[in-house]
Amino acid sequence: MEIARIHFWEINTVWLFYVLAGLTVVIFLIGLFFHASIWLAGLKRDKFNFSTAGVINLLKDGLLGKRIFKGDLTAGLMHIFIMWGFIGLFVGTVLSTTDYWLIHFLSGDIYLIFSFCLEILGLMLIVGLFMALIRRYIAKVSRLNNTSQDLWILILLLASVLTGFLVEGIRLAVQRPEWGGYSFAGLIFSSLLSSKDQATTLYPFMWWLHALISLGLVAYFPFSKLFHSLAAPFNIYLAPQPAPVISTEDRLSEELEFPFRDMIDFSACTNCGRCNEVCPSTSAMEPFSPREFIAQANEYTKLKFNPLNRIKWFRERLIKAISEEPKISPEQIWYCTTCRACLEVCPVYIGAFEPIRRVRIAEIEEGSRVPSLLIQSLETLYKYNNPWESSKKKRGEWPGVLDVPDLTKGAQANLCYFVGCTTSIDTRAQDLARAFVKIMTHAGINFGTLGQKETCCGDIARRVGEDGLFEEQMEKTLDLFAKHGIIEVVTSSPHCFNAFGNDYPGYQDLKTPEERLTFRVRHYTQLLEELMDRGLIKPVKSLDLKVTYHDPCYLGRYNHIYEGPRRIIRSIPGLELVEMAHFGPDSLCCGGGGGRMWEELEDEQKLSEVRIREAADTGASVMVTACPYCLIMLEDALKTADLEDRLRVMDLNELLTEALGLGDDEE
Amino acid sequence: MDIIVCAKNVPDVAEADLNISDKGTDIDKEDLVFGINDWDNYAIEEAVLLKEKYGGTVTAITVGNEDDEEVLRRCLAMGADRAIRIEADDISRFDSFVISKILSRVVKDLQFDLIFTGVLAEDDYYGMVGMMMAEELNINHANMITALEIEDGKARTTSELEGGLGEVSLIELPALLTIQTGINEPRYVSILGIRKAAKKELKTIELPDLGISDEELSPRTIIEEAFLPPETEGAEILAGDPDKISSDLIEILKKKGVME
Numbered sequence: 001m002e003i004a005r006i007h008f009w010e011i012n013t014v015w016l017f018y019v020l021a022g023l024t025v026v027i028f029l030i031g032l033f034f035h036a037s038i039w040l041a042g043l044k045r046d047k048f049n050f051s052t053a054g055v056i057n058l059l060k061d062g063l064l065g066k067r068i069f070k071g072d073l074t075a076g077l078m079h080i081f082i083m084w085g086f087i088g089l090f091v092g093t094v095l096s097t098t099d100y101w102l103i104h105f106l107s108g109d110i111y112l113i114f115s116f117c118l119e120i121l122g123l124m125l126i127v128g129l130f131m132a133l134i135r136r137y138i139a140k141v142s143r144l145n146n147t148s149q150d151l152w153i154l155i156l157l158l159a160s161v162l163t164g165f166l167v168e169g170i171r172l173a174v175q176r177p178e179w180g181g182y183s184f185a186g187l188i189f190s191s192l193l194s195s196k197d198q199a200t201t202l203y204p205f206m207w208w209l210h211a212l213i214s215l216g217l218v219a220y221f222p223f224s225k226l227f228h229s230l231a232a233p234f235n236i237y238l239a240p241q242p243a244p245v246i247s248t249e250d251r252l253s254e255e256l257e258f259p260f261r262d263m264i265d266f267s268a269c270t271n272c273g274r275c276n277e278v279c280p281s282t283s284a285m286e287p288f289s290p291r292e293f294i295a296q297a298n299e300y301t302k303l304k305f306n307p308l309n310r311i312k313w314f315r316e317r318l319i320k321a322i323s324e325e326p327k328i329s330p331e332q333i334w335y336c337t338t339c340r341a342c343l344e345v346c347p348v349y350i351g352a353f354e355p356i357r358r359v360r361i362a363e364i365e366e367g368s369r370v371p372s373l374l375i376q377s378l379e380t381l382y383k384y385n386n387p388w389e390s391s392k393k394k395r396g397e398w399p400g401v402l403d404v405p406d407l408t409k410g411a412q413a414n415l416c417y418f419v420g421c422t423t424s425i426d427t428r429a430q431d432l433a434r435a436f437v438k439i440m441t442h443a444g445i446n447f448g449t450l451g452q453k454e455t456c457c458g459d460i461a462r463r464v465g466e467d468g469l470f471e472e473q474m475e476k477t478l479d480l481f482a483k484h485g486i487i488e489v490v491t492s493s494p495h496c497f498n499a500f501g502n503d504y505p506g507y508q509d510l511k512t513p514e515e516r517l518t519f520r521v522r523h524y525t526q527l528l529e530e531l532m533d534r535g536l537i538k539p540v541k542s543l544d545l546k547v548t549y550h551d552p553c554y555l556g557r558y559n560h561i562y563e564g565p566r567r568i569i570r571s572i573p574g575l576e577l578v579e580m581a582h583f584g585p586d587s588l589c590c591g592g593g594g595g596r597m598w599e600e601l602e603d604e605q606k607l608s609e610v611r612i613r614e615a616a617d618t619g620a621s622v623m624v625t626a627c628p629y630c631l632i633m634l635e636d637a638l639k640t641a642d643l644e645d646r647l648r649v650m651d652l653n654e655l656l657t658e659a660l661g662l663g664d665d666e667e
Numbered sequence: 668m669d670i671i672v673c674a675k676n677v678p679d680v681a682e683a684d685l686n687i688s689d690k691g692t693d694i695d696k697e698d699l700v701f702g703i704n705d706w707d708n709y710a711i712e713e714a715v716l717l718k719e720k721y722g723g724t725v726t727a728i729t730v731g732n733e734d735d736e737e738v739l740r741r742c743l744a745m746g747a748d749r750a751i752r753i754e755a756d757d758i759s760r761f762d763s764f765v766i767s768k769i770l771s772r773v774v775k776d777l778q779f780d781l782i783f784t785g786v787l788a789e790d791d792y793y794g795m796v797g798m799m800m801a802e803e804l805n806i807n808h809a810n811m812i813t814a815l816e817i818e819d820g821k822a823r824t825t826s827e828l829e830g831g832l833g834e835v836s837l838i839e840l841p842a843l844l845t846i847q848t849g850i851n852e853p854r855y856v857s858i859l860g861i862r863k864a865a866k867k868e869l870k871t872i873e874l875p876d877l878g879i880s881d882e883e884l885s886p887r888t889i890i891e892e893a894f895l896p897p898e899t900e901g902a903e904i905l906a907g908d909p910d911k912i913s914s915d916l917i918e919i920l921k922k923k924g925v926m927e
């Protein structure tokens with residue numbers, strides 16, 4: 001007897017197997033066609049340029065599943081076992097088919113190694129599947145919601161490997177080859193069988209069972225959640241590339257449209273629920289969840305862009321289905337604070353806030369379901385160039401007694417301090433601006449502001465999906481910058497900073513090189529860090545305080561600035577910096593972003609109170625932040641949560657002015 | 668159901684620091700921000716809602732200069748089918764009587780079942796144009812409408828009365844209704860919406876072409892003088908930052924015995 005792979009042992013109706021296999025492939029391909037045509041219905045702007053970062057991502061997060069390990073070791077191991085078991089056995093099947101049809105190479109030592117590897121892979125898969133079953137049905141991991149599909153797929157996969165081992169075991173029981181030890185797992189199964197005859201009769205039955213289950217799995221694959229494994233590589237690869245801008249002018253219709261990339265996101269979602277765990281809105285029990293949103297969007301796009309809709313009968317059914325029950329319920333989308341926490345934890349890089357913004361765009365166009373306070377704020381922004389209904393004159397009043405050079409009135413300076421609407425107008429946030437000006441003056445920095453003429457960067461409009469208004473504000477701002485020759489900007493707000501640094505460039509790319517205006521933008525924390533490094537500011541006054549630092553979403557997660565502000569805080573003598581339960585990339589949103597500062601929603605929870613309690617729990621007496629929204633939201637929460645006697649909320653500038661001896665009392 | 672909505676572009680005065688103009692008969696509007704009169708915003712929304720329900724057309728009309736067209740564009744973006752502007756560079760020289768004459772003259776030649784105006788205009792607070800138009804056109808009218816239903820070609824309206832009372836009437840069409848705020852929730856009008864509405868019909872009519880006599884164009888109300896409320900005794904304006912203002916206020920309240 002040759003040491004080699006044995007094909008179709010004791011199976012006579014091989015033709016039937018081929019017919020079924022052919023059918024399976026056809027169904028599989030139809031499934032792929034469905035997905036591909038839905039994806040291609042998305043707005044196309046993405047270019048699949050080669051990107052090294054993308055490839056690294058694929059290796060790290062695709063093949064090694066690195067993100068799945070984050071915060072959940074068992075999930076990571078489970079996934080590695082299942083994924084590699086599955087891929088390995090699949091490759092094994094492909095090799096064995098090659099061996100049968102093309103070149104016979106599975107013999108001798110190669111065969112033995114092959115055989116041994118398959119045993120290991122099969123066992124890995126079994127272990128992984130049991131881990132999954134335990135997690136879902138015994139340990140009941142709270143973020144997993146169990147659908148019937150979840151159970152079915154696990155059972156089918158398990159049945160497929162187990163019957164595979166049984167088939168092998170039966171054959172070994174009959175043949176009893178000397179090298180059977182290489183198929184050690186199969187051998188265990190073979191020992192279950194008492195007689196050779198029993199084995200021979202059982203064999204065809206088992207073989208067909210294994211074949212049918214496995215073919216069934218392949219046919220079901222593109223229609224099930226398993227399809228995430230084919231979709232995820234695309235968005236894992238695309239993740240490091242910024243999503244291309246689609247300007248209002250380029251938009252085709254008022255209807256809800258998703259870009260190509262979002263369509264892939266929807267298919268890639270693994271329903272793992274990690275996003276729900278970190279979403280500030282979901283955690284505060286508001287009627288919103290990013291996972292449900294993604295699932296709804298998936299349903300919606302599958303229905304709307306189904307290739308079958310070319311046929312009238314299907315199209316009519318679709319229209320009825322969509323009009324009777326909107327697949328994406330429009331009320332939920334306003335809860336998202338666009339804090340980006342979901343993207344930080346999603347193993348396949350889905351940020352729910354991106355497609356949510358697309359729905360907001362459609363809702364803004366529709367107009368009648370927009371929260372009324374938001375309507376007011378947007379209309380104010382349109383009329384007054386700020387969302388606070390403040391006249392130009394008032395916008396210029398924040399400096400009070402301070403002397404602030406005005407670049408629009410002939411002052412000369414390289415650096416333009418862009419104060420921003422909220423910081424200029426809100427009385428609490430104004431303290432931030434005054435403190436920052438004091439520090440800059442103290443450091444001898446030559447700077448100026450745009451005074452009363454300052455515009456709104458447009459961030460709020462963009463976050464709530466009013467892109468037309470955003471573009472208008474952007475153009476006004478760029479015109480103003482161009483007029484006063486501004487090439488270097490520092491902002492109070494991480495939101496302006498992000499708009500300038502991450503939103504504007506995409507639009508600039510749409511312009512001709514002559515029309516483009518490039519300027520450098522920094523957040524004030526970056527400038528302070530530089531001043532500190534250059535020795536221009538030296539915190540000398542010892543502050544005997546225990547402080548904690550709240551990472552603003554648009555500084556941290558959006559722009560990866562975590563360490564700078566902490567370095568500045570730590571440079572203050574006498575002071576102790578402690579961290580909250582959530583910090584750095586895991587920081588918890590104050591609830592002010594994404595337009596939520598200007599909405600009033602049903603069942604709205606005070607997200608900021610959750611956060612302020614975390615700060616109080618550290619025992620710190622000061623909570624430091626670096627964003628005017630955070631400052632306002634958290635200070636409000638301080639009052640409503642009744643923590644005023646235990647905690648103070650301060651902007652980093654305010655803390656620093658105290659340490660520099662520039663505080664009010666020293667004046 | 669064909670509906671005509673009369674809308675006005677008004678300055679936003681709620682948050683502004685007001686000054687008397689040089690002529691002394693009006694406020695200085697130079698630095699003020701303009702927008703659709705709030706009541707008219709509800710009126711146009713109501714018209715569009717009815718159109719969405721029963722079909723028909725919505726026509727928006729204003730008297731004013733080119734800048735005032737913004738109000739019409741907004742109405743078009745909200746769902747009006749066409750708009751008419753009667754050219755008048757400075758409407759402050761007209762009073763409610765003249766405006767109602769002009770509007771009635773234009774409306775007379777149009778097909779309509781309903782005419783909506785806002786109850787009031789935010790700038791002068793007269794609240795007369797609607798009623799005067801109804802008289803001029805000799806059609807039914809009802810004021811301060813807070814709810815509206817169409818039943819067999821009649822309008823079932825709820826008017827707001829004093830003390831939270833409501834009055835329900837069944838009115839034969841054609842009719843003129845002055846719309847109260849709160850009757851609906853006006854939709855948001857996006858920039859894209861306004862840009863798209865630029866394609867819709869916006870007609871301009873020159874005032875002389877309407878053939879209205881000079882007599883009818885002369886205002887019946889003359890403003891002789893506009894002035895800021897004089898500082899009288901007993902009124903004190905607190906100044907300073909909010910902290911100071913609030914502590915001063917508390918001081919005063921304590922002194923007067925309102926607070927312990």
Ligand code: SF4
Pocket residue numbers: 275278279280281282289290335336337338339340341342343351352353
């Ligand atoms: S961006 Fe933040 S608020 Fe929005 S869905 Fe993601 S986690 Fe939730």
Ligand code: SF4
Pocket residue numbers: 268269270271272273274275276290291294342345346347348349350
């Ligand atoms: S969006 Fe990402 S984190 Fe959320 S359920 Fe889907 S795969 Fe998991």
